[in-house]
Amino acid sequence: MKKIISAIATVALVVGTAVAVAPAANAACSGKLKIAYQGPLTGPEAALGINELNGVKFALSKFLTANKGANVDATVYEVDDQGDPAVAGPIAPKVAAEECVVALVGPAYSGASKVSLPVYLSAGLSIITPSATNPTLPTFGKSIFHRAVLTDDYQGPAAARLIVSKNKNAKVFLVNDASDYAVGLQKTVDITLAGRVVGKDVTPTGTTDFTATIAKIKKSKATAVFYSGYFSQAAVFVKQLRDSGSKITFASGDGTLDDQFVKLARKSAEGALLTAPAIPFETASPKLAKEMTAMGMKPGVYTTESYDAANFFLDAIKAGNTDRASINKYVSTKSHKGLSKTLKFDAEGEVSGADVNGFIVKNGKLVLLGAIK
Amino acid sequence: MDFALLRDAFWGLTFDGLALGAIYALISLGYTLVYGVLRLINFAHSEVFMIGTFSALVASGIMGVKVEDDPRTGWKMILTLLVCLIAAMLASAITAVLVEIIAYRRLRQRGATKLATLISAIGVSISLVEAFRIITHSLPREFPRIMDKTFLLSYAGADIRNDKVIVIVAAGLMMFALERFISKSRYGKGIRAVSMDENTATLMGVNINKVITVTFLAGGLMAGAAAFFYILVYENTSFKVGFFLGISAFTAAVLGGIGNLKGALFGGFVLGVLETYTSAVFGTAWKAVISFSILVLVLLIKPTGLFGESIQQARV
Numbered sequence: 001m002k003k004i005i006s007a008i009a010t011v012a013l014v015v016g017t018a019v020a021v022a023p024a025a026n027a028a029c030s031g032k033l034k035i036a037y038q039g040p041l042t043g044p045e046a047a048l049g050i051n052e053l054n055g056v057k058f059a060l061s062k063f064l065t066a067n068k069g070a071n072v073d074a075t076v077y078e079v080d081d082q083g084d085p086a087v088a089g090p091i092a093p094k095v096a097a098e099e100c101v102v103a104l105v106g107p108a109y110s111g112a113s114k115v116s117l118p119v120y121l122s123a124g125l126s127i128i129t130p131s132a133t134n135p136t137l138p139t140f141g142k143s144i145f146h147r148a149v150l151t152d153d154y155q156g157p158a159a160a161r162l163i164v165s166k167n168k169n170a171k172v173f174l175v176n177d178a179s180d181y182a183v184g185l186q187k188t189v190d191i192t193l194a195g196r197v198v199g200k201d202v203t204p205t206g207t208t209d210f211t212a213t214i215a216k217i218k219k220s221k222a223t224a225v226f227y228s229g230y231f232s233q234a235a236v237f238v239k240q241l242r243d244s245g246s247k248i249t250f251a252s253g254d255g256t257l258d259d260q261f262v263k264l265a266r267k268s269a270e271g272a273l274l275t276a277p278a279i280p281f282e283t284a285s286p287k288l289a290k291e292m293t294a295m296g297m298k299p300g301v302y303t304t305e306s307y308d309a310a311n312f313f314l315d316a317i318k319a320g321n322t323d324r325a326s327i328n329k330y331v332s333t334k335s336h337k338g339l340s341k342t343l344k345f346d347a348e349g350e351v352s353g354a355d356v357n358g359f360i361v362k363n364g365k366l367v368l369l370g371a372i373k
Numbered sequence: 374m375d376f377a378l379l380r381d382a383f384w385g386l387t388f389d390g391l392a393l394g395a396i397y398a399l400i401s402l403g404y405t406l407v408y409g410v411l412r413l414i415n416f417a418h419s420e421v422f423m424i425g426t427f428s429a430l431v432a433s434g435i436m437g438v439k440v441e442d443d444p445r446t447g448w449k450m451i452l453t454l455l456v457c458l459i460a461a462m463l464a465s466a467i468t469a470v471l472v473e474i475i476a477y478r479r480l481r482q483r484g485a486t487k488l489a490t491l492i493s494a495i496g497v498s499i500s501l502v503e504a505f506r507i508i509t510h511s512l513p514r515e516f517p518r519i520m521d522k523t524f525l526l527s528y529a530g531a532d533i534r535n536d537k538v539i540v541i542v543a544a545g546l547m548m549f550a551l552e553r554f555i556s557k558s559r560y561g562k563g564i565r566a567v568s569m570d571e572n573t574a575t576l577m578g579v580n581i582n583k584v585i586t587v588t589f590l591a592g593g594l595m596a597g598a599a600a601f602f603y604i605l606v607y608e609n610t611s612f613k614v615g616f617f618l619g620i621s622a623f624t625a626a627v628l629g630g631i632g633n634l635k636g637a638l639f640g641g642f643v644l645g646v647l648e649t650y651t652s653a654v655f656g657t658a659w660k661a662v663i664s665f666s667i668l669v670l671v672l673l674i675k676p677t678g679l680f681g682e683s684i685q686q687a688r689v
Binding site: 264 | 512608
């Protein structure tokens with residue numbers, strides 16, 4: 001008898017848990033509609049997440065000022081995945097189960113996107129990512145996936161062209177941190193650079209000692225190194241590179257493009273070439289940038305793209321769409337004229353008609369070089 | 374596999390490996406001392422190291438050094454460096470002693486099982502890591518450059534940098550001092566006695582509590598020194614800096630023979646050099662795989678480590 005009761009109890013527990021965490025597709029929301037943002041809000045990568053979150057918050061506040069009485073929650077539903085797939089995995093079902101979350105700006109990072117997208121797909125939750133650049137993401141997100149930036153299929157070649165434009169005889173050494181984003185980005189850089197690549201190394205996230213990598217770089221007589229990864233480790237690497245006496249060009253992608261990189265690497269960051277399929281908010285609209293700063297939020301990298309993504313969702317809500325399916329249909333079919341570009345997604349959820357921008361670290365600041373031809 | 378790189382850059386890699394190994398050796402002393410005396414793997418030791426790095430950072434702030442400042446020179450530089458070193462050593466030592474009093478002593482006095490003490494150790498480690506994660510908002514912190522990094526000389530292709538020379542020499546001096554302390558001083562004798570046989574030592578009049586406290590203190594001081602040297606060379610720290618270094622240092626202690634002082638020293642230097650060589654030959658991504666595979670291999674051949682455990686011999 002005891003065995004039967006415990007067996008029934010176990011089955012009930014399992015079923016109950018499954019029901020509780022099963023994503024609620026199109027369940028009706030009884031309160032205000034919520035826009036969610038997913039990205040690193042704590043952790044070493046938080047600086048980037050906060051820049052994007054500010055873009056979403058700013059868009060939301062401007063929308064509510066212009067549309068008083070709209071049934072939209074004034075607070076952004078924040079999802080902190082620390083830029084880490086291991087953190088994103090468990091929290092995605094919780095977000096999907098939140099009935100009033102009808103749209104999500106994010107996830108910011110490619111690795112976290114890979115694990116979150118299948119969950120959001122089965123929940124029908126529409127997402128527009130402002131910064132995840134791995135080209136394979138549409139296969140995970142399918143109908144709900146939209147991307148407001150160019151992928152690494154464009155960023156990689158642009159970065160390669162930027163390096164070569166500074167030195168026609170560039171010999172490049174490639175380093176990546178083994179994350180999904182970095183591996184994808186390095187692949188496209190590698191293909192474009194072709195015969196100019198003189199060596200490669202992988203330094204997984206958490207590497208503190210780059211002695212061997214730097215020895216390899218020196219032996220290969222490379223004139224430039226392209227680091228694929230994120231700013232916190234890029235800063236550690238470039239510092240050790242410069243401290244070893246190496247003066248070669250340091251280049252990296254959008255994962256490194258952040259004020260924190262310059263702050264952590266200080267003098268070693270000087271002269272670093274960085275790329276991003278992003279446009280600084282101050283360049284896109286100086287007026288709005290001032291307004292945003294006055295509200296206590298400083299714009300950063302990808303703020304413009306997040307702002308545009310949030311506004312596209314708000315357009316959908318303003319047009320009378322209040323559930324996930326209709327909002328997804330709206331952003332998949334209509335277009336939105338944003339600050340960074342006009343968002344019109346193709347069948348894969350990708351956008352076109354934008355540039356990859358080059359940046360250089362000069363006198364301790366990130367300076368826009370302009371679009372990379 | 375790039376053996377050519379190892380051959381060409383051999384002296385450079387060896388020098389850098391020794392600097393890294395010096396840091397490992399200092400940390401592994403803490404693990405080996407505590408194991409020798411208590412038969413306990415002090416998981417909280419990695420956080421003792423981490424707290425040392427943050428104390429050095431705070432001390433540099435108190436000395437008025439800002440991150441944007443140029444490096445200092447002369448007496449001012451030496452003074453600042455010494456203050457940071459002493460601050461790191463003191464903070465680590467105090468943390469180590471507090472951990473012993475709070476987490477281990479009561480369990481020991483009530484005759485708790487080794488398992489209970491181990492769980493307590495893991496618990497302390499996790500709570501300290503999480504506390505610092507919250508305090509630092511999970512952000513890494515940079516350490517200002519107090520001493521300019523210059524190359525002293527170039528020997529056979531190796532660039533000998535001043536900060537790494539300081540680390541190797543100073544670490545060597547500290548290890549020598551500790552070895553003298555263990556073999557010559559009264560407390561050193563007490564530590565060796567307790568590591569041989571706790572009950573007999575008590576019967577001989579050794580104050581167990583005091584000896585254990587001194588053991589943790591010594592291990593903490595070494596970890597604090599390691600923390601300062603780490604932050605001098607790498608110039609950054611974060612709440613999780615203790616984790617990987619702790620694992621490597623513990624591995625070094627086991628490699629040399631856990632409970633054996635000389636083993637910890639040797640194991641630390643060997644592991645530092647080994648990790649650097651394997652990174653050069655196989656790629657940095659394979660470093661951990663190869664290093665730990667070698668550890669397993671050594672233990673298969675000699676299970677008590679290269680120098681043997683010291684449970685029955687007075688080799689602490």
